[in-house]
Amino acid sequence: MDNFKSFNDFLKEQHGQVSPPAEEPPIQKTETPPAPPEKKKLRESPRRPRLKGKAYAAGGLGVLAVIGLSLFFLPIPLGYIDLQGTEVLTTDDVIFEGQIRQPVNVLQVSSSNLEERLSKDIRVASVSVSRRFPFVLEVNVTDRIPLAIVQDEFGYVFLDKDGVVMDSAQSIKKVNVPLITGKRLGNMLLGDSAAGGELDPALDFLNHLSPEGLRVFSEINIGNPDDIKAYTRDGITVKLGSGTDMAGQARLAENMVGDVKARGLSVEYLDANLASPFIKLKK
Numbered sequence: 001m002d003n004f005k006s007f008n009d010f011l012k013e014q015h016g017q018v019s020p021p022a023e024e025p026p027i028q029k030t031e032t033p034p035a036p037p038e039k040k041k042l043r044e045s046p047r048r049p050r051l052k053g054k055a056y057a058a059g060g061l062g063v064l065a066v067i068g069l070s071l072f073f074l075p076i077p078l079g080y081i082d083l084q085g086t087e088v089l090t091t092d093d094v095i096f097e098g099q100i101r102q103p104v105n106v107l108q109v110s111s112s113n114l115e116e117r118l119s120k121d122i123r124v125a126s127v128s129v130s131r132r133f134p135f136v137l138e139v140n141v142t143d144r145i146p147l148a149i150v151q152d153e154f155g156y157v158f159l160d161k162d163g164v165v166m167d168s169a170q171s172i173k174k175v176n177v178p179l180i181t182g183k184r185l186g187n188m189l190l191g192d193s194a195a196g197g198e199l200d201p202a203l204d205f206l207n208h209l210s211p212e213g214l215r216v217f218s219e220i221n222i223g224n225p226d227d228i229k230a231y232t233r234d235g236i237t238v239k240l241g242s243g244t245d246m247a248g249q250a251r252l253a254e255n256m257v258g259d260v261k262a263r264g265l266s267v268e269y270l271d272a273n274l275a276s277p278f279i280k281l282k283k
Contacts, residue, residue, distance in 0.1 A: 077103035079135025086141035088123045094139055097121060106137040114139070122166050122190050146177050147206050147214075150199065152185040161207050163195030178206060178214065182223025201228055201243035208250035216257055232257055237269040248274050 081104060083091050095104065098114040111129040118127045118141065125144040132138050144166050146158040158167040158177070165188045180202045185194060195203065202220045205228075209217065219231040220240075228240040230253060238253045240246070253272040260267055260279065271278040 075101060075103060076105055079106035079137065080104065081106070082132070082136050082138045084138065084140050086124075086143050088143045089118075089121070089141055093121075094118065106131070106135050109137055111137065122164075125160065148178050148180050148202065148220075149175060150180040150183070150185055150194065153187045157185065157188045157194075159194055159199075159203070161203070163193050163199060163203055165190055165192045165194065175218070178217050179219045180222065181219055182221040198222060198225070201225075201240075201246055204246035205230065205240065205243065205250045205253075208247045209254055213250070213254040216254065236260065236267060239269060239271045239273075241273060245274060252277060 081091055081094055081100075083089065083094055094100070094114070095102065097120075098109070098117050100109055100114070111131060114137075115127055115129040118124055118129075118139070123144055124141055126142045128140045130138050130140075144160045144164070146166060147161045148159050149156050149172060150159060152168070155168060155170040156172050157165045158169075159180075160166050168188070168190065180199060183198050188194065199222070202222050205220055206214065206217075216232050217230050217238075218233040221229045221231070226242045228243045230238040230240060232238070236257055238257065240249050240253070243249065249272045252274060253270065256270045256272060256277060256279065260270065265279070266282045268280040268282045271280070
């Protein structure tokens, strides 16, 4: 039996009833749901600096600010003072007169204020203060040098080239600078000026001598304004008249004295007259 049929089917065929073929259930089509619309990609905004980085930067600036303030205000040693040109002042003098706080911090020192204070020292003729990289305060001082000695009411005073009283003494023994004689000053105090009066011709003469010439002359007498005389340390008298041109007469007198000494002449006096210089020999 190739094709087996059930008994019910057999009966139905016998009675002419053929069962229709079973219909296959309809296939339901599944509709594919529409794809959701594509989301537009948002443009990524540039990343902001991290808050952490900002905090580090702010902290670094704060540290630098604290260090800077410390250098300017706290007593921290920094740099040094370079004192030049003087044989009288010391670095301790500069610190004391400049009222510089110790330990020395050159960033805390006002150069203009220090310059002003040092200029008031009677031993100082001129001063300049400048800064040199990195932390050097350069102080250049020109010493006030005595040019002459003159008698005052209570003793003797030392004058510089401008006639300023820079020192005083009750008596003098060994003199290294020329004396101005023939006139006596009143009570002179340190810092007073004797310039602008009868001493001017003498100061003018001495100011126009060379350093060697200053060592040659020991005195200039202005007792008679029309017959001013200078004296060398070995006793030679030089007549200067009324001293109308002391600059020229000083150079002439110095040359005449040098010539006399070089030739070994014994002279009674020299006349440093610019129009007709004269040498009076001893008989």
